[in-house]
Amino acid sequence: MYQQHFGLTEKPFNLTPDTQFFCQLPPHQEALNVLLIALANGEGFIKITGDVGTGKTLLCRKLLNELDAHYQTAYLPNPHLTPAGLGKAIADEFSIAYAQSSNQQQIVALLNQTLIQISNRGQQAVLIIDEAQAMSLETLEALRLLTNLETEKQKLLQIVLFAQPELDELLKHKCIRQLKQRITFSYSLRPLNYPECVNYINHRLTTAKCRHANIFSRSALKALHYYxxxxxxxxxxxxxxxxxxxxxxxxxxxxxxxxxxxALDTEDCAKSLRYRHYQKTTYWVLALLISLTLVLDAQGLI
Ligand SMILES: Nc1ncnc2c1ncn2[C@@H]1O[C@H](COP(=O)(O)OP(=O)(O)OP(=O)(O)O)[C@@H](O)[C@H]1O
Ligand SMILES: [Mg+2]
Incomplete structure (x- = not known):
């Protein structure tokens, strides 16, 4: 492909959330700081939301890389599970052996034992869940019950939820209001502003060792940000x-x-392209009508 053409070592705009390309932009850096501070404070539930494609999974991976040996982590990239399935998935992540026939209570008991061992070693257990908006209300409630596992002084399990804004809709349900109340730290990832967008593009090109400088013109960068x-x-x-x-x-x-x-070739952007053209056309039609009215008025015709 074009790597050789632009003198690149790899594709700079790959869609895979690759932490090698992580760019310290204000929204992502702030979210990471919130996460690290909240985890260090021993908070039970932490929530990061953001629209589709804003960088939640990348942040998730970055957090996993940032957490040192003090933290024992479990990562669920796909939590679309039943309450029982959730317990087993968490047990798997913490390498807990259990019989397939174990019921939810038995799994929670085993998990409790393991979490106590982790705590006794002076470590902190953290469960990181991506795509948390895919969880059902029952599974979210089962998750809340896991944060009841605690010693007199601290939670045995801290939970970080990464989710699209639909999670906030789920949290409005009365039946999980206790979970909502326990989310003491949250952060919402916003889209990038223009200077951040330019930084982002330059950072990715530099990381891929692009040999050509300023390959996007200023108006191209403006259009990239707009669309x-x-x-x-x-x-x-x-x-x-x-x-x-x-x-x-x-x-x-x-x-x-x-x-x-x-943009025309990209479904999610073509809409704003058509809208912009529509806006422009409306503007010129209106301008023409106004000029025509002024001319007719000057001629005393209206
Ligand atoms: N700060 C950043 N630095 C570098 N790349 C980023 C950054 N934020 C997002 N990206 C890139 O944007 C793309 C989308 O990110 P990601 O897959 O993490 O989004 P998401 O919020 O998890 O989306 P979805 O809601 O669909 O799961 C990825 O290629 C990712 O590498
Ligand atoms: Mg994602």
Missing amino acids: SRGIPRLINILAHKSMLVAYGRDVHHMPKPYVLMA
């Missing part, structure tokens, strides 16, 4: 497609039209 709405995954898709166009035309720079072509 991606500052959402990192959409920025990646548009930047990647723009680079493909440049590669196809054997040039080393991306002007704005390449980004527009990429």
Whole structure:
């Protein structure tokens, strides 16, 4: 592909959340700080929400890398489970042996034993759940019950939830209000603003060792930010497609039209492209009507 063309060691805008590409942007850095501080404080529940593609899974992986040996972590990337399935998945993560026929109570008892051992070793157990919006109300309630496992001084299990904003809708249900009340720290990832978007693109290009400087023109960067709405995954898709166009035309720079072509070819962006064109057309039609009225008025025709 275009790696050789742009002198890159790898694809700079891959969609996989790769921590090697992590860029310390204010929203992600703030979220990471909230997580590290809340975990160090021994908080029971911590929640990070963000729209689709804002970087939750990458942050999850970054957190797992950042936590030192003081923390014993369990990671559930897909918590679409029954309450019993959840218990078993957590047990698996903490390498707890159990009989397949074990019921939920037996699993919780085994988990309790293991968590006490972890605590006695001076460590802290942390369960990190991605895609938490996929959990049912019953499974969320089963999760809350796990934070009842505690010594007199501290929680035996801290839980970090990463989720799309739909989780907040789930938390409005009366039946899990106790869980909602226990979320003492939360952070909502916002989309990137324009300077952050430029930093983000430059950071990814530099990490992939791009040999050409300023390959996106200023207007192309503006368009990238506008059509991606500052959402990192959409920025990646548009930047990647723009680079493909440049590669196809054997040039080393991306002007704005390449980004527009990429946006037109990307379902999630084409809507704002059409809307913008609609806005522009409306503007020119209105301007024309106003000028016409002024001319007719000057001529005393109206
Ligand atoms: N701070 C960042 N630095 C570098 N890359 C980032 C950053 N934030 C997001 N990305 C990139 O944006 C893309 C989308 O990120 P990710 O998959 O983590 O989003 P998500 O919020 O988990 O999306 P979904 O809600 O669909 O699960 C990935 O390629 C990821 O590497
Ligand atoms: Mg994700």
